[in-house]
Amino acid sequence: MRLLIVEDEPNLGQQLRNTLEGAGYAVDLATDGEDGHFLGATESYDAVVLDLGLPTIDGLTVLDRWRKEGRSFPVLVLTARDSWSDKVAGLDAGADDYLAKPFQSEELIARLRALIRRASGNASSELTAGDVRLDTRSGKVTLGGDPVKLTAQEYKLLSYLLHHKGKVVSRTELIEHIYDQDFDRDSNTIEVFVTRIRKKLGADVITTIRGLGYSLDEPGR
Amino acid sequence: MRLLIVEDEPNLGQQLRNTLEGAGYAVDLATDGEDGHFLGATESYDAVVLDLGLPTIDGLTVLDRWRKEGRSFPVLVLTARDSWSDKVAGLDAGADDYLAKPFQSEELIARLRALIRRASGNASSELTAGDVRLDTRSGKVTLGGDPVKLTAQEYKLLSYLLHHKGKVVSRTELIEHIYDQDFDRDSNTIEVFVTRIRKKLGADVITTIRGLGYSLDEPGR
């Protein structure tokens, strides 16, 4: 999963980045409204953390523009404490959740997880396909009840596929959502991780659609 | 399905081509208005992606000419952000949809899919004929509920026939819409793929109309 943080205060921004990368997300960071808007418009994010007080363009304006342009990723707005007017305005502009500053990183992570889950149409925090079960809260994966140890990248890949169960996911799309901005687009890393996941969870979990990408399906009887 | 991209900026053009070919379309690319107009007037496309700012002839002029010449393919116009005058002018000239630059590739694909679907008069993203069901979103085909594995070309051919259900489709037409510009016109590839599809989905799905082409019909009893 890949996130965009729009935060002008350098310390807080860097701290957010560290926290969220530590939680297993690929993170892009924008430090002003214009840059933030551009990134959100061009790149593919699974969620956005947006501070309101920003240079060049105000946070609410950025959000408003995204929505008018049809961007539908979930947005979590950071507000100053007790700033009710901000909350109302944010709601109108299409924000999905709020967090008052200061806040604890655990809470931010939990809320983002919920946002991403809801955006993919999943009610529960557990994603399953056949015998495979992934708990997004604890970050643990089991196969038929037995715990399986996945590395960070393996987990990210599997998680993205589970969030888009049934859909065909191209290699490009995977790269876009698992890595952040600067990454060499043509390499066979994705294939390598698919291979490794198959080794740990069984070859039939991930289906290859030649020329198009991969797909993770509920095993038809 | 075959697309025409008219885009003067080389990088963006090539990137578009890659994205759309990755999504399973046959793609022709024109880099200026004159070339673009010529291709659109002479070749057969299922949809066109048209940038407005073009050398030699302006994009709107190209669109206008096509419409005056009776070309009816759906056209998606790429506009600069917030350029309302362009939108209005484009609407007058007969554009079918807009996308503001910059944009995300997934959105472009989704919109093109919708355009092509609407152009063929289908309301749903699912195409059916008898027991055969094709979902254009997930790219999957089922026969009486059971999933069927089709190769890329088989899928393209079936998809085109389903989009033109009931109509007689000549071999030339199939070649024009499944392959891009440079393709050896006299070969029996189409027949080969028809054979293979029949093997997988049953011989009666595709009817042969001798001397004219093929037709895919709802099995009327």
Next chain:
DNA sequence: AGCCCCATGCGCCTGCTGATCGTCGAGGAT
């Protein structure tokens, strides 16, 4: 030490070709 990424070589599948066989229909002879 573990994990991630890249490079290389291999093997299978796909897509295309060319050849052969089958089928349909028109026209002529009976």
Next chain:
DNA sequence: ATCCTCGACGATCAGCAGGCGCATGGGGCT
């Protein structure tokens, strides 16, 4: 009118080449 013959078109098959995805090992970084 019926049957036969012939020609054209379509179906099918086997074979080939190229491409794509897979596996593996090594190097670099944490």
